[in-house]
Amino acid sequence: xxxxxxxxxxxxxxxxxxxxxxxxxxxxxxxxxxxxxxxxxxxxxxxxxxxxxxxxxxxxxxxxxxxxxxxxxxxxxxxxxxxxxxxxxxxxxxxxxxxxxxxxxxxxxxxxxxxxxxxxxxxxxxxxxxxxxxxxxxxxxxxxxxxxxxxxxxxxxxxxxxxxxxxxxxxxxxxxxxxxxxxxxxxxxxxxxxxxxxxxxxxxxxxxxxxxxxxxxxxxxxxxxxxxxxxxxxxxxxxxxxxxxxxxxxxxxxxxxxxxxxxxxxxxxxxxxxxxxxxxxxxxxxxxxxxxxxxxxxxxxxxxxxxxxxxx
Numbered sequence: 001x002x003x004x005x006x007x008x009x010x011x012x013x014x015x016x017x018x019x020x021x022x023x024x025x026x027x028x029x030x031x032x033x034x035x036x037x038x039x040x041x042x043x044x045x046x047x048x049x050x051x052x053x054x055x056x057x058x059x060x061x062x063x064x065x066x067x068x069x070x071x072x073x074x075x076x077x078x079x080x081x082x083x084x085x086x087x088x089x090x091x092x093x094x095x096x097x098x099x100x101x102x103x104x105x106x107x108x109x110x111x112x113x114x115x116x117x118x119x120x121x122x123x124x125x126x127x128x129x130x131x132x133x134x135x136x137x138x139x140x141x142x143x144x145x146x147x148x149x150x151x152x153x154x155x156x157x158x159x160x161x162x163x164x165x166x167x168x169x170x171x172x173x174x175x176x177x178x179x180x181x182x183x184x185x186x187x188x189x190x191x192x193x194x195x196x197x198x199x200x201x202x203x204x205x206x207x208x209x210x211x212x213x214x215x216x217x218x219x220x221x222x223x224x225x226x227x228x229x230x231x232x233x234x235x236x237x238x239x240x241x242x243x244x245x246x247x248x249x250x251x252x253x254x255x256x257x258x259x260x261x262x263x264x265x266x267x268x269x270x271x272x273x274x275x276x277x278x279x280x281x282x283x284x285x286x287x288x289x290x291x292x293x294x295x296x297x298x299x300x301x302x303x304x305x306x307x308x309x310x311x312x
Contacts (some may be wrong), residue, residue, distance in 0.1 A: 002080065002085060002088065002089035002092070022080075022081055022082070023081070023082045023083075024075075024078060024080050024081065024082050024083060024085075024086060027082055027083045027112070027115075028075050028078075028083055028086070029119070030083045030112070030115040030116065030119055031067075031070045031075060031083050031086070031087060032067070033114070033115040033116075033118035033119050033122075034083050034084060034087050034111070034115050035063050035066060035067045035070075035087060036118065036215065037111065037114045037115060037118065037194060037215065038063055038087065038102060039060050039063050039214075040194070040210075040211050040214040040215050041102065041106055041194065041206075041211070042056050042059045042060055042063070042102065043056065043210065043214060044195075044206040044207055044208075044210055044211050044214075045101070045102075045104060045105070045204070045206065047206075047207055047210060048204055048205055048206050048207070050101070050104055050105070050204060051101060055098060055101065058095055058098060059091075059095065059098065059099075059101070059102055061095075062091050062094040062095035062098075062099065063087075063091065065094045066087055066090040066091050066094060069090055070086075070087075070090070074090060082108070082112075083115070084108050084111055084112070088102065088103065104204060105197070105202040105203055105204025105206060106194075106197070106202065107196075107197045107198040107202075107228070109196070109197070109198045109199065109228040109229075110193050110194050110195065110196040110197055110198070110202075110224075110227065110228050111194070113193040113194075113196070113227060113228050114192065114193050114194040114215070116231075116234070117189050117190070117191070117192075117193065117217075117233065118215065120186075120189050120233065120234065120237055121186060121189055121190060121216075124182055124183075124185070124186045124189070124237065127182060127241070127244075128179055128182060128183070131175055131178060131179050131182075131244070132179070134175060134248075135172050135175045135176065135179075138168050138169070138171060138172040138175075139168075139169070139172060141168055142164070142165035142166075142168040142169050142172070143165070145163065145164035145165045145168065146163060146164075146165045147163075148163065148164035148165075149161050149162070149163060149164070150162065150163075150164055150167070150265055152167075164265075167254075171247070171250070171251040171254075174247040175244070175247060178240065178243065178244040178247060181240040181243065181244075182237070182240050182241075182244070185233065185236045185237045185240050187218065188233055188236065189233040189237065190216075190217050190218040190219070191217060191218070191219045191220070191221050191227075192208065192211060192212045192215065192217040192219065192220045192221060193221050193227035193228060194208070194211050194215070195208040195211060195220075196221060196224035196225075196227040196228050197224060197228075198228065199224060199225045199228050199229065200224055200225065201224045208220050229312055230312075231305070231309055231312070232309070234305060235302065235305045235306060235309065238298065238301050238302050238305060239302050241298055242295060242298040242299050242301070242302050245294055245295035245298050246295050246299075248291055248294075248295070249291065249292045249293075249294070249295040251291075252288040252289070252291035252292040253288075253292045255268075255285065255288045256285050256288045256289060256292065259283075259285045259288070268283070268285055268287070268288075270283075272285070272286075272287040273285060273286065273287075274286045
């Protein structure tokens with residue numbers, strides 16, 4: 001089995017330990033970011049004079065072929081230790097021994113920190129687009145409901161009459177703040193760790209400004225140990241997502257109540273309801289019930305991440 005380490009060892013790892021030590025089942029999803037970071041690293045190595053003429057192009061072409069193979073499912077069931085080892089093994093298969101030059105001056109520590117930040121930034125862009133769509137949908141429904149009046153409640157009791165639009169916009173405004181929080185988290189995430197080595201910098205004089213520009217980061221990490229050992233940006237993102245999901249949960253819970261027979265303010269389309277195998281009159285608002293419940297797992301993730309990070 002291909003390994004990126006082991007020069008001082010006289011025996012291979014025990015199979016049971018290898019299985020315990022594997023992170024590929026989790027980090028395989030980072031392969032697009034791993035290849036993107038590797039292509040930027042090739043450019044930095046070439047500029048630093050580490051690569052002979054033409055080697056940089058061969059490495060980049062090889063990485064492109066690896067990307068196509070992975071997109072076609074080459075990583076499915078792979079035995080490799082992690083995504084970095086998987087990419088390097090496939091690169092060896094494509095271009096031979098030159099693949100060994102790719103990791104010059106680089107550690108998997110700064111590599112995975114870079115991959116994870118790139119993955120998070122892409123995910124945050126997607127979440128922002130979806131949040132914008134949800135906010136727009138609430139505004140559109142509010143515009144349709146300007147003339148609809150329903151009771152407003154305090155303590156579960158009817159209190160004052162309010163417009164339906166007013167209620168919907170009360171759920172739209174928190175989403176604006178959620179987008180702001182996630183954008184702020186993205187700003188702190190967009191700091192380049194690549195070039196930090198394992199914990200005390202790289203032995204190769206790579207141009208980190210070039211790497212920053214190539215990968216689209218806004219800044220360069222000032223301290224290598226902090227860059228490779230810290231994951232506070234992940235906690236911040238997950239906390240912001242938990243707060244977002246709490247807002248979604250409140251909206252969903254309110255719609256569950258409003259769609260009940262007792263209230264009857266909202267009627268869901270059949271395509272978003274389920275029925276009962278015993279009670280044929282039922283129209284269950286499962287889509288909102290599921291949305292209401294999803295926040296629980298993310299709240300647990302926040303605590304789990306904080307507990308894990310305190311020991312790093």
